[in-house]
Amino acid sequence: MKALKTLTAASALVLTSQATLAGDVVINLGYAAAEGSSYAVLANKFEELAEEYSGGSIDVKVRCCGQLMGEDEAFKAMQLGTVDMHIITGNNISPHFPLMDAFVLPYIFEDKSHAYRVLEGEVGQGFAKKLHEATNVHLLTFGFVGDRDFYNSRQPITEMADMAGLKVRVPKNQVMIDTFTEFGAAPIPLPWADTPTALQTGTVEGADNGTSFIKSQKFYEIMPHFTVLEHFTYFSPLFASDRIMGKLDDDQRDAVMRAARDAGIFQKEEMTRQVDEIRAFLTGEGGMKTAEFDRTDFIAAGQRVQDNYSADKGDDFKALVAEIRAAAE
Numbered sequence: 001m002k003a004l005k006t007l008t009a010a011s012a013l014v015l016t017s018q019a020t021l022a023g024d025v026v027i028n029l030g031y032a033a034a035e036g037s038s039y040a041v042l043a044n045k046f047e048e049l050a051e052e053y054s055g056g057s058i059d060v061k062v063r064c065c066g067q068l069m070g071e072d073e074a075f076k077a078m079q080l081g082t083v084d085m086h087i088i089t090g091n092n093i094s095p096h097f098p099l100m101d102a103f104v105l106p107y108i109f110e111d112k113s114h115a116y117r118v119l120e121g122e123v124g125q126g127f128a129k130k131l132h133e134a135t136n137v138h139l140l141t142f143g144f145v146g147d148r149d150f151y152n153s154r155q156p157i158t159e160m161a162d163m164a165g166l167k168v169r170v171p172k173n174q175v176m177i178d179t180f181t182e183f184g185a186a187p188i189p190l191p192w193a194d195t196p197t198a199l200q201t202g203t204v205e206g207a208d209n210g211t212s213f214i215k216s217q218k219f220y221e222i223m224p225h226f227t228v229l230e231h232f233t234y235f236s237p238l239f240a241s242d243r244i245m246g247k248l249d250d251d252q253r254d255a256v257m258r259a260a261r262d263a264g265i266f267q268k269e270e271m272t273r274q275v276d277e278i279r280a281f282l283t284g285e286g287g288m289k290t291a292e293f294d295r296t297d298f299i300a301a302g303q304r305v306q307d308n309y310s311a312d313k314g315d316d317f318k319a320l321v322a323e324i325r326a327a328a329e
Contacts, residue, residue, distance in 0.1 A: 025247050026059045027256075029238075030068030031087040032192060034216040038271050039087045039236060040064060042143050046238060046263040053255035058248075070193055072172070078137050081243030085140075089210075089236045091173040097131055098313075102320040104175045105309060106231045106302030114328045115145040115233055116268075123323045130316075138240040140257065141264030144271040148232040149214060149279070151223040152206025153199075156289060160184060160297035169195050169207035175309065179231065182301040199223065210234055211278050212271065220286035227290060228279065231298060238264070 029046065031039040047060035068074065068083055071092045077083035079096075093100040102108070109115040118124060119142040128139040150157065154166060163185045170176045170187045180187040188204050198204045200222055207219075208229070214220060238260055248256060282288045310321050 024057050024059065025244075025252060026061060027084045027244055028061045028063055028068065029085040029087075030063040030066075030074065030083060032066040032069075032071045032074070033064070033087075033213060035064050036212075037216045038144055038146065038210060038212045038267065041270050042087060042141075042236070042238060042263055042267040045266045046259050049259035049262055050256055053258050054252050055255075058252055058255060066193065070191060072191055075135075075137065075239070078239055078241040079135055081241050083241060084244040085238060085240045087236050087238050089171075089234055091171050091176060091232075091234070093131075094173050094175070097135055099127070099130065099316060099320060101173070101175045101309065101313075102317055102324065103235070104173060104232065105306045105321070106175075106179045107299055108306065108321075108324055109145075109233045110328045112145055112272075115235075118324050118327045119145065119235065121327070123320070123327060127320070136242045138242070138245055140238045140240055140260035142235050142237050143264040144268045145233055145235045146210045146212075146271060146275065147228070147230045148208040148234050149211050150206065150208045150227040150229040150231070151214060151219060151288065152225050152227075153202070153223055154205050154225070156225050156291040156293075157227040157229070158291050158293045160294075160301065167203070167205045169198055169204040175305065176232065178308070179302065179305050182305055183231075183298065208232065210236075211275050211282075214282060215278050215286070220282050220288050224287070224289055226279075226282055226288035227293060229295075229298065231302060 027050070029043055031043055033039040043062045047062050050058050050060050068086065069077060071088045074083055074086040074088055075093060075096045078086060090100055091104045094104060109118070124142060131137065131139050152166060155162060157163065160183055163183045166185045168180050168185045168187050169190050170180055172189045172191070177187045177189060190198055190204070195207060196217060199207060199219065206223070209219070245253065283290050306321070310318050
């Protein structure tokens with residue numbers, strides 16, 4: 001909790017310290033996922049708490065399901081000030097802030113405890129500060145850390161050799177493209193909006209998503225095979241534009257930062273509880289089939305990707321990877 005408060009305080013410091021007479025403020029908060037997803041858990045709790053903590057002077061309007069725009073456009077729109085707040089999966093930030101790729105690397109976290117130590121501690125605090133300095137976008141909370149579970153239409157995955165030639169949808173993120181290439185698959189980069197249709201038509205044979213997304217998007221109805229590969233860890237932070245943060249007076253800023261922190265804690269607890277239930281649903285009532293598999297070759301391939309990126313990237317990237325690895329010790 002102390003580390004979370006430190007992150008919140010650090011984020012607040014990048015805001016102007018001069019109070020403004022903001023009056024009532026409307027904040028439009030968007031996300032591209034379906035209602036019932038992990039995004040909704042974070043967004044709805046933030047709405048509730050921001051309005052409560054501000055005494056009603058802040059009115060949060062949650063816009064789900066891509067009503068504002070998709071994730072590929074939302075970060076740039078916050079930089080321009082045309083979107084107030086948006087929840088965006090970390091890998092979709094990489095084109096705008098390449099340092100994010102350090103968190104996207106396969107098997108970069110040993111377990112969830114390691115991930116939360118990094119994100120909720122000094123490493124996460126420093127990352128949020130660098131993000132704002134480079135982009136003028138505020139990272140308000142990292143929230144829940146989950147795994148991207150894998151699913152496909154071709155066959156059960158029992159070893160890495162089963163991935164050979166499999167047409168896998170990936171986001172437009174080079175780390176993820178390179179990882180599935182290393183796994184032996186044939187990655188096809190597609191925007192999120194095009195993914196459901198591509199899965200239905202067979203343009204792609206498989207994909208990965210956060211566990212809750214597989215259920216909320218009802219992919220279990222069209223994809224028969226499910227694998228808890230745990231190759232990519234994901235988080236979907238709540239971001240805010242400089243423009244909307246500049247509209248808030250000091251009390252409202254404090255309310256927003258507290259609401260983001262507490263909503264992130266709530267999402268973390270709620271989604272941790274839900275993941276096991278959702279996986280049980282997918283392989284039970286949802287009808288997906290799973291099989292025991294050997295993760296050894298996947299982990300070795302992931303380590304090769306980590307090493308390749310660490311060698312090719314700049315000093316900031318290498319330093320961040322080193323900090324992440326050190327936090328596991």
